[in-house]
Amino acid sequence: MINTNDFFDALSDETRRRLLALLVGDDELCVCELCYALDLPQPKVSRHLAVMRESGVLSVRREGLWIYYRIHSLLPAWAYRILDQMGQGCAALAIFQADRKRLKEMPNRPVRCCA
Amino acid sequence: MINTNDFFDALSDETRRRLLALLVGDDELCVCELCYALDLPQPKVSRHLAVMRESGVLSVRREGLWIYYRIHSLLPAWAYRILDQMGQGCAALAIFQADRKRLKEMPNRPVRCCA
DNA sequence: TGACTATATCTGTATTGGCGTATATAGTCG
DNA sequence: CGACTATATACGCCAATACAGATATAGTCA
Structure with a gap:
């Protein structure tokens, strides 16, 4: 069961909120899609995802x-x-809208084979 | 209009969440009631309230x-x-329940005259 | 196996943000 | 005015955390 402090900690950073906002709409996304959508370096995205995964x-x-x-x-x-x-x-x-837009227009999005 | 970052910043600290949780239930409370309920030093409570006021x-x-x-x-x-x-x-x-309990049992709570 | 892709982690740095303590402000009442 | 109460702010310190950039890991495919 999740810890309340950890949950609100996830919400306390704008990058994490941008990631969450995409995931709330899209049920699942891979790291490269999220990097592209947010237009941020991969290690940065990966670290924020790790925080929320852990x-x-x-x-x-x-x-x-x-x-x-x-x-x-x-x-x-x-x-x-x-x-x-x-x-x-x-x-x-605007930031969140731009994220959605970039994601939608991303070329060569990976194809889920067996979701 | 409130800034989204500021709003989530308010939620990012447990002390602030304890204050907010009391205020969501009680419509208005004075600083000394909040200090007593949370059992924390007045400057600490005051600073957190200031963040959310500003x-x-x-x-x-x-x-x-x-x-x-x-x-x-x-x-x-x-x-x-x-x-x-x-x-x-x-x-x-438990922490939040204890806050409520202390508030309810606080002696000499100030009386609103003209709320 | 080796080259390649996607993702994760490490390392050092800079910033943020909470804290305790001391002090200031503002209102009340004699 | 001066004493008192409630609240706010200033200061210095420390811990947490975000960051960029470099590197490691893990899976795929030739």
Whole structure:
């Protein structure tokens, strides 16, 4: 079960909120998609994902070379609702909209074979 | 209008979450009530309240010697819902329950005259 | 095996942010 | 005015954390 402090720690950084906002909408995305969408160096994205993976906010699945992250399915209901509201609150912001746009227009997105 | 970063910054510290959780339930409380409930030194509580006041998460009313804080009434709907869900998520935790208990049992609570 | 791709981790640095303590401000009341 | 109460702020210190850049790991495919 996730720790409350860890959950709010995930929300305390804008980069992490950008990652979460994408994942709330898209159910699962791989690291290279997230890097491309946020237009940030891969180690930076990877470190933030690691923080959230280690605290149980995100879960991970490997498929070949790609590693897919998603919102952890065992979060308590209130935590889901907060993520959802955060997504709504951020949807109006230019940065978050640009992230969505870049993701949508990303060339050669990896194809899930056996989601 | 509140800044999204500032809003999540308010949630990023446990002391601030304890303050917010009390205020979500009680509509307004003065600094000495909050100090007593959290059992923390006054400057520490005051500094955390100042952070949230300056970013527009809390608003303030003076009544004589006492200063009453409350959740700001102009937060966007999604922010309210997050505060509400945070309150529910934390309600199960011992620290937050103890805060409520101390507040309820506090002797000589100041009396609002003209709320 | 070796080249290549995707992702993770390490290392050193700079910044942020919380803390305790001391002190300042502001209002009340004699 | 001076004593008192409630609250706010300033200061110096320390720990946490984000960062860039370099490097390691792990899987794939020739």
